[in-house]
Amino acid sequence: MIEHIFPVHPAAIFILGALVIPLLKGRLKQIYLVTLPVVAFVNLLYLPHSVFWVHHIGGFELIFGRVDSMSLPFGYIFIIMAFLGALYAIHLKGSGEHVAAFILVGASLGAVFAGDYISLYLFLAMMTFSSAPLIFYRRRKSATGAGFRYIMFHLFGGSLLLAGIVLHYTFTGHTHFGPLESGGLYFYLVMIGFLVKAAVPPFHAWLSDAYPEGTATGSVFLSAFTTKVGVYVLIRAFAGADILIWLGAIMAVYGVVYAVIENDGRRLLAYHIISQVGYMVAGVGMGTQMAINGAIAHAFCHILYKALLFMGPGAVLYVTGKEKLTELGGLYKTMPITLILFMVGGLSISAVPLFNGFVSKSMIVAAAGLQGEAAVYILLVLASVGTFLHTCLKLPYYTFFARDAGIEAQEPPRNMLMSMGITAFLCLFIGIYPAILYNILPYPVDFVPYTIEKVVEKIALLSFTFLGFWLLKDKIAGQPTISLDTDWFYRKAGTAFMWFCRNPALAFAGWVDMTFARLAGGFLWFCRNPASALATGVDSMFAFVVRIFVGRQRHSPLRALKSVVGWMDRLSLAAEEAAKRRAQREKMAALAQGEVDVRGIDSALFLVALMLALFLLYLAVKYLW
Amino acid sequence: MDDSIILVVMTPFVGAYLSPLLGLWRERLCHLVAVAAALLSLFFSFRLAGSVLTSGTIRYWVGGWEPPWGIELVVDPLSAFMCLTISLVSLLAVIYSKNFIEKELPGGKMTSYYTLILLLIGGMLGVVVTGDLFNLFVLTEIFSVAAYALVAISGKRGSFIGSYRYLILASIGTSLILLGTGYLYIITGTLNMADLSVRLPAFYDSWVVFGALAFLLIGFGIKTALFPLHTWLPGAYSIAPTPVTVIFSAAVSKVGGYSLIRVLFTIFGLEFITDLVPVAPALTWVAAATILVASMFAISQTSLMRMLAYSSVAHIGYVVLGVALAVEMGMTGGILHIFNHALATGCLFFCAGAVIYKTGIRRIDDLRGLGGKMPLTMAAFTLAAVSKVGIPPSAGFVSKFYLSLGALEAGEWIFVIVILLASLMTAVFYLRVINLIFFGGDKHEGKVQRDELPLSMLVPIIILALGCAVFGIFVGIPLRLVEPAVMVLSGM
Amino acid sequence: MRYLNNSEKKRIVRYRKHLFYLGLLLLALLEIFIPRDPYFWFDGLPVFYSVFGLLGCILTIIICKTLGRYWLMKSEDYYEE
Structure with missing residues (x-):
């Protein structure tokens, strides 16, 4: 019976569904928030592989639904994430954040299923605008600034992408979204547009700038979607582009470097998003079936454990109002469940066997090994050392152990714990039973993660990292500082530009106005x-x-x-x-x-009316005659 | 012969004639008359558009006199498109006027107001349907006179100065237009546009023709408010009553642009303005400068009205840029933007007017927290701003996309950069406002109640805001008129 | 744990520490003796991953902290001025 129902576009479910949220209240709203993703998931399960919803608008072909084995894994995980995120945020009274989050989910799904550049651009822009409120709702000055920079930087990337799309259309005559031929200006413009989305250095600073400024619940949504959509579009258009291997490998280490010196817990995690997305980008760059599989699998797992990791400090922020490492400590007594669930995320991101990071990350690393990319291999392994060091050791150590900061705290609300629990369960489930993930990947998987050799190597690597951490644990305590990053350039440039507009430009505007006023005044004087x-x-x-x-x-x-x-x-x-x-x-x-005689407008009107009357009379006579 | 063509123009004029008479008896009737006249105009515009689509360009001889002696009205797809845009915006502005004018223009000025606004509408509609250059001048003068008076009508501080500056500059413009028209008449002996375009090629090497073109360009350039001739605009826009400002930004300046298009494409022809005298390339540069400079000025404004005014100047630049590129995609984008921008800017000015109506706020910084007080209005504002920035799926994106394609089609890379840069700058100043409105904390705690507008103001706002979204998705609807218009203009 | 006195606590900690070192040793030995299928010449070396983990961790910390101290780390109101 169900196949007779025309499949609904997943994006439409969320975007239209989001508009209903403000109308609901209380318990009904909470039920609605968690039911909608379930409905969307069932709908997605019944979507056959095909191309749907093709529209012709103004001479362009818009393909809204390209459902295939490449887009479906992203569709599944986005909807799962929507459910987890909604559950995590269900206690919020207002509607604004829920609406923005659901539109973000919808736009991400739209981007994933888009089959042409125009609809892709549409959804990417929608993502930018729907994610910004999740930052603005923090309602503090630094969040406003960060949100503003976030939007502007994405608009900048979007502009480059649009220029690339337009150029692509001019050269090829179509807007179909598929692998791009290398060379040509549009190749690079589109690539930069996508690299901005995927937060690849040097276009990454928006991420570490904005995500930590999001609300406690908003950051969970933020961490899941934008960069993964970036990875997806890179896979579609640039699979096998050599430059991405290097960008990805550098990116993986880059994030780690900044994580060392970071003091803000969620910003540390944000830098680790950059690091983890680096694995995926490197996988895309390698372009082999195994590497692409690895990239998609890693994106899938990354969304789960990263959400879990953001939920932990989010819960701490929600309960204590603090997020700096230098202000936290000793929370293990009051928030033990949060700690345990957070550690599941930490072990997952560190790719410890039995956790989901292991089954996906090792696939990319193995792909690098099989391709003989020695330097890339070393960099990726080094990055996983750093990841374990920070996410799994430093962050929980300074948040939950170390000195006791004497903060009053209790466990977060039940829905937060429930959401974290389900996420942790999924992380473990995929880690123990990877076949369920491998079955939805686009290419057949002939990779076995659990061999004695790989498990031993991984455990040895991480255990000795732990030894290093124990030896130096006092050296890496957080310091109350912020880190210079590539956002320095546009922050300074932005300030300079605003100064330019407020001072010389305004003066120039005034000058132009004055000159004309003088001209007019002179004219008047002359006429007297x-x-x-x-x-x-x-x-x-x-x-x-x-x-x-x-x-x-x-x-x-x-x-x-x-x-x-x-x-x-x-x-x-x-x-x-x-x-x-x-x-x-x-x-x-x-x-x-003397005084200028300003006659009443009425008399002037009378004259005009008189003339009109004459004109009408003339017309009437003309007609009758 | 279709009578819609004369009725579309005469309805507002008849309304303008009736309005003072009825106003003597019951002042409130003026509003009804104005709404009825604007509604009828819109209706006739639709009929006109329908018949243009089915039977192509329509010619109409007023009084049955053949040109070159009589007055000829010509409606091609472009004219029909302009008619629809103008009459739609005018109707909404007149509806919006009901409550706004009662509050903002006390003291028996209502009669004058509605009469003038009908004159303004009639003049503009006349300009777009006439096929005669001299008539175009006369009707331009008619609506300009009404416009001067409307700027000054509130009698508030600064309104006379603003109106006066507008009057001086615009009069210079109209004088130049008259001079140009005269030159063309001297040399060709006709004022009919179709005749002119036939006879002019014989005089293409004459200096008189160049002079005429230059005069007409500068004259209409002032009317269109191209940089650096835009200086009258921000003052006039921020002083005039809001419905008038909406008509100004959405229609009056576009009529200037329309006249420019007529002069360039219908009278002089594509070949002359691109190959013989590179007027069109020069105009693209002027337009690009307009876009960038006006956007920059807009960033530095502190008054909402002035910011919107400068933003409006920038968007007229888009229109001129697209048309002056003189390639199919560019012209499609430019002409389409006339409509799309009318929707967006109309909505924005309506919202700004609504804020003034409700709270008296004019400064951007004071807008903090209004999102919670006037949620519908502010949501509409956001939608329209998104369209102006050019974010899909809004209408503004479509025209921006066509403009970019047009710039590439013409081989002018630099204008793609200009368009994209300008949309970034536009984003800067609109986002700042939107951010203040929704997330700027609450400055008016207790002072302003959660309070929406009267229906007569809310309905036009919402219609325009929805238009911004709807016409971004159903682009085909305006394109049905725009595409034949481009065909006719480029002589295919 | 909560009810133990200080010396007992210390003893337990020491005991765990020894257990941990024993584990490390076992891992290093395992890495030497289990059959390996390396991708490159270097990752098949005995105890490669153990040494890499330890050195990688220490060097990362030292290099990044140095970079941070002399260049990247600024006071929290750096952008405010």
């Missing part, structure tokens, strides 16, 4: 008494010219002649006289001013 004005003009011109030659300048070339030649004197006299006359005439012109 044209003869006198003309004479004044001639006089002042004469006085001006003569003064240049014989005026008061000491070193005027003709000054020397003045004493010799008598007519210079006369000229000089004449000039003075002319100036005097000018002053007199100006006074005369000014005196002519």
